[in-house]
Amino acid sequence: xxxxxxxxxxxxxxxxxxxxxxxxxxxxxxxxxxxxxxxxxxxxxxxxxxxxxxxxxxxxxxxxxxxxxxxxxxxxxxxxxxxxxxxxxxxxxxxxxxxxxxxxxxxxxxxxxxxxxxxxxxxxxxxxxxxxxxxxxxxxxxxxxxxxxxxxxxxxxxxxxxxxxxxxxxxxxxxxxxxxxxxxxxxxxxxxxxxxxxxxxxxxxxxxxxxxxxxxxxxxxxxxxxxxxxxxxxxxxxxxxxxxxxxxxxxxxxxxxxxxxxxxxxxxxxxxxxxxxxxxxxxxxxxxxxxxxxxxxxxxxxxxxxxxxxxxxxxxxxxxxxxxxxxxxxxxxxxxxxxxxxxxxxxxxxxxxxxxxxxxxxxxxxxxxxxxxxxxxxxxxxxxxxxxxxxxxxxxxxxxxxxxxxxxxxxxxxxxxxxxxxxxxxxxxxxxxxxxxxxxxxxxxxxxxxxxxxxxxxxxxxxxxxxxxxxxxxxx
Amino acid sequence: xxxxxxxxxxxxxxxxxxxxxxxxxxxxxxxxxxxxxxxxxxxxxxxxxxxxxxxxxxxxxxxxxxxxxxxxxxxxxxxxxxxxxxxxxxxxxxxxxxxxxxxxxxxxxxxxxxxxxxxxxxxxxxxxxxxxxxxxxxxxxxxxxxxxxxxxxxxxxxxxxxxxxxxxxxxxxxxxxxxxxxxxxxxxxxxxxxxxxxxxxxxxxxxxxxxxxxxxxxxxxxxxxxxxxxxxxxxxxxxxxxxxxxxxxxxxxxxxxxxxxxxxxxxxxxxxxxxxxxxxxxxxxxxxxxxxxxxxxxxxx
Numbered sequence: 001x002x003x004x005x006x007x008x009x010x011x012x013x014x015x016x017x018x019x020x021x022x023x024x025x026x027x028x029x030x031x032x033x034x035x036x037x038x039x040x041x042x043x044x045x046x047x048x049x050x051x052x053x054x055x056x057x058x059x060x061x062x063x064x065x066x067x068x069x070x071x072x073x074x075x076x077x078x079x080x081x082x083x084x085x086x087x088x089x090x091x092x093x094x095x096x097x098x099x100x101x102x103x104x105x106x107x108x109x110x111x112x113x114x115x116x117x118x119x120x121x122x123x124x125x126x127x128x129x130x131x132x133x134x135x136x137x138x139x140x141x142x143x144x145x146x147x148x149x150x151x152x153x154x155x156x157x158x159x160x161x162x163x164x165x166x167x168x169x170x171x172x173x174x175x176x177x178x179x180x181x182x183x184x185x186x187x188x189x190x191x192x193x194x195x196x197x198x199x200x201x202x203x204x205x206x207x208x209x210x211x212x213x214x215x216x217x218x219x220x221x222x223x224x225x226x227x228x229x230x231x232x233x234x235x236x237x238x239x240x241x242x243x244x245x246x247x248x249x250x251x252x253x254x255x256x257x258x259x260x261x262x263x264x265x266x267x268x269x270x271x272x273x274x275x276x277x278x279x280x281x282x283x284x285x286x287x288x289x290x291x292x293x294x295x296x297x298x299x300x301x302x303x304x305x306x307x308x309x310x311x312x313x314x315x316x317x318x319x320x321x322x323x324x325x326x327x328x329x330x331x332x333x334x335x336x337x338x339x340x341x342x343x344x345x346x347x348x349x350x351x352x353x354x355x356x357x358x359x360x361x362x363x364x365x366x367x368x369x370x371x372x373x374x375x376x377x378x379x380x381x382x383x384x385x386x387x388x389x390x391x392x393x394x395x396x397x398x399x400x401x402x403x404x405x406x407x408x409x410x411x412x413x414x415x416x417x418x419x420x421x422x423x424x425x426x427x428x429x430x431x432x433x434x435x436x437x438x439x440x441x442x443x444x445x446x447x448x449x450x451x452x453x454x455x456x457x458x459x460x461x462x463x464x465x466x467x468x469x470x471x472x473x474x475x476x
Numbered sequence: 477x478x479x480x481x482x483x484x485x486x487x488x489x490x491x492x493x494x495x496x497x498x499x500x501x502x503x504x505x506x507x508x509x510x511x512x513x514x515x516x517x518x519x520x521x522x523x524x525x526x527x528x529x530x531x532x533x534x535x536x537x538x539x540x541x542x543x544x545x546x547x548x549x550x551x552x553x554x555x556x557x558x559x560x561x562x563x564x565x566x567x568x569x570x571x572x573x574x575x576x577x578x579x580x581x582x583x584x585x586x587x588x589x590x591x592x593x594x595x596x597x598x599x600x601x602x603x604x605x606x607x608x609x610x611x612x613x614x615x616x617x618x619x620x621x622x623x624x625x626x627x628x629x630x631x632x633x634x635x636x637x638x639x640x641x642x643x644x645x646x647x648x649x650x651x652x653x654x655x656x657x658x659x660x661x662x663x664x665x666x667x668x669x670x671x672x673x674x675x676x677x678x679x680x681x682x683x684x685x686x687x688x689x690x691x692x693x694x695x696x697x698x699x700x701x702x703x704x705x706x707x708x709x710x711x712x713x714x715x716x717x718x719x720x721x722x723x724x725x726x727x728x729x730x731x732x733x734x735x736x737x738x739x740x741x742x743x744x745x746x747x748x749x750x751x752x753x754x755x756x757x758x759x760x761x762x763x764x765x766x767x768x769x770x771x772x773x774x775x776x777x
Contacts, residue, residue, distance in 0.1 A: 129599070130595065131678065136675040136676070151603075151747065151748075237679075238743040239667045239668075239671040239673070239739070240743035240744075241740055242511070242741065245514070249513075311744075312743045314749065315744065315745065315746050319746070457599070458747040459747075460678050460679075
């Protein structure tokens with residue numbers, strides 16, 4: 001069993017690079033292709049003309065993480081053929097380092113488009129519809145190329161990269177919390193907390209219990225706010241105005257409470273390396289509790305009406321279906337994967353008591369909407385529990401910048417959109433050598449492309465909204 | 477009395493019909509806003525928008541031809557003539573002219589959309605034609621059945637349908653009003669057929685056809701769309717309140733409010749289900765025809 005040759009590690013644990021076993025390529029290949037566990041990351045770390053390829057395998061149910069590496073040259077036999085879930089990783093590696101996975105079925109950089117063709121069809125009956133990168137709504141830029149037969153979508157290719165900012169490089173040179181908050185604006189808490197935890201682990205800083213709890217509360221509040229807004233946006237797309245309006249207003253209650261905690265509705269400025277900048281005192285505690293009850297009543301009432309409305313159900317059910325098998329095969333994460341019945345949730349790796357992921361199972365737009373409703377309920381209960389646990393004094397330790405040399409720290413957290421993973425690698429002197437970010441959108445964009453296949457092109461917007469993915473989180 | 481009912485009354489009606497379409501839209505939007513717990517824009521907002529568009533310049537695609545330029549004007553002209561047919565002039569066969577004026581208007585709009593060569597607009601044009609093609613047969617079945625019953629082959633025969641003592645006549649009137657109301661929703665691109673508020677090109681039916689239009693052309697198209705809804709509303713008022721002036725305005729207002737309520741409470745149906753939905757229209761038309769046949773053969777309920 002290849003699994004035994006890997007290193008088992010914990011979330012947010014500092015690993016010495018020399019501890020990571022280096023496997024033969026065939027063994028490394030078997031590690032990825034033979035396991036049914038999720039490939040959580042696959043990346044390259046270059047070291048003196050040597051390409052070290054690392055694979056991270058996650059066993060979500062038993063909360064177990066495995067890592068191993070191998071050395072590859074300028075090309076290697078593609079792993080995608082045997083394990084489709086790694087197709088995006090291989091494309092990204094090809095884009096960043098020019099290392100070619102030989103036999104990859106659709107080898108194209110993930111962000112650069114120039115000089116590459118879209119998938120074409122020889123069928124004379126099919127036609128192409130191109131949407132974007134400039135859209136009618138106020139959203140981020142992305143190009144969608146549909147191959148259609150009449151109104152039916154045969155294939156969708158999504159071309160992103162229009163707002164590549166070089167965040168990974170900026171964070172490597174200047175590990176700054178404000179940069180981390182801006183990786184994807186709607187996941188401010190998610191990305192900034194992962195960033196802070198990563199650096200804290202590497203510099204050996206201890207974060208007090210109270211700050212840890214406040215971080216987790218903020219993370220759940222972010223999840224609630226965005227999920228509420230998302231159900232409203234799905235309703236807006238199918239012209240069910242009542243829910244669009246009511247939920248839009250309800251979301252404001254949550255983000256305004258965030259404003260009271262941190263001075264920003266999206267929680268900017270809350271996180272700091274070593275803890276949090278703002279405490280939750282007893283007055284705020286009551287405010288949050290009252291807000292949660294109010295939000296819960298409103299959301300429950302509205303969602304009960306929405307999910308029992310015949311016109312809504314006829315529109316959402318069986319639209320944009322992703323089966324459990326497909327979702328697992330392509331490595332989907334987050335609520336979108338859970339809505340397809342896959343058990344994947346990074347909170348299983350975290351120190352949450354008795355955490356059991358919820359699932360809406362069906363895998364269609366209805367399920368992704370209902371999944372959000374279930375998670376709002378769950379998050380509310382979690383926040384109430386965590387508020388009870390909130391005791392002790394808030395400490396703000398000195399920020400240390402002397403990181404453990406020759407080390408690697410992988411930090412996972414379940415943002416509202418799914419698994420966020422930051423990898424920080426230090427060199428011999430203890431300086432940051434590589435900063436690698438993986439937003440859940442990295443996997444899920446392809447899930448959206450699969451979801452719209454064989455659907456009506458007019459159902460694309462509601463499918464898209466049900467995934468609600470990040471463009472900038474992908475572009476980095 | 478004759479002067480009042482024969483000349484002044486119809487002309488006033490025509491003026492009202494041509495000036496009120498935007499108010500109709502304004503009322504719908506106001507009702508929707510109220511349902512959402514919002515203040516909402518003034519009911520005269522569509523007039524301000526019209527004025528704004530009339531004062532704007534136009535951008536015309538290089539790939540388009542003269543068809544694209546003339547289509548909005550021809551469409552509006554067709555609709556204004558059609559407006560005369562339901563108010564001022566009645567003659568034998570006017571409903572046939574009415575229907576084909578609307579068809580001509582639609583034909584040029586669709587041709588203009590195809591003319592731009594955009595993949596969106598072609599999609600919109602094909603949708604518009606598929607979903608509205610069922611209106612014409614239904615409309616003919618209804619009007620010609622009623623005309624056959626009255627022996628008067630014009631819109632004038634719609635009057636007095638509701639206020640008769642015959643139960644079957646009232647049933648006919650109800651089915652007619654229902655069918656005409658559905659036509660308003662389909663032709664006016666309202667929920668649950670289409671979503672007039674959406675910005676999502678891929679889901680639109682009517683709006684996506686006019687993506688390339690701007691300025692005065694767009695103003696004409698928007699006015700035309702509102703006028704078309706008013707035309708069918710007027711036909712409903714002819715059935716329910718043929719003589720009362722205030723009555724017709726109240727009926728029109730009630731229809732606007734009803735549309736607003738439907739839009740607030742209903743989600744839009746899936747595009748593939750719209751065809752099935754429009755078959756309700758055919759069913760209503762066939763019911764009218766069956767009831768008319770019943771009356772013409774001296775039947776009773």
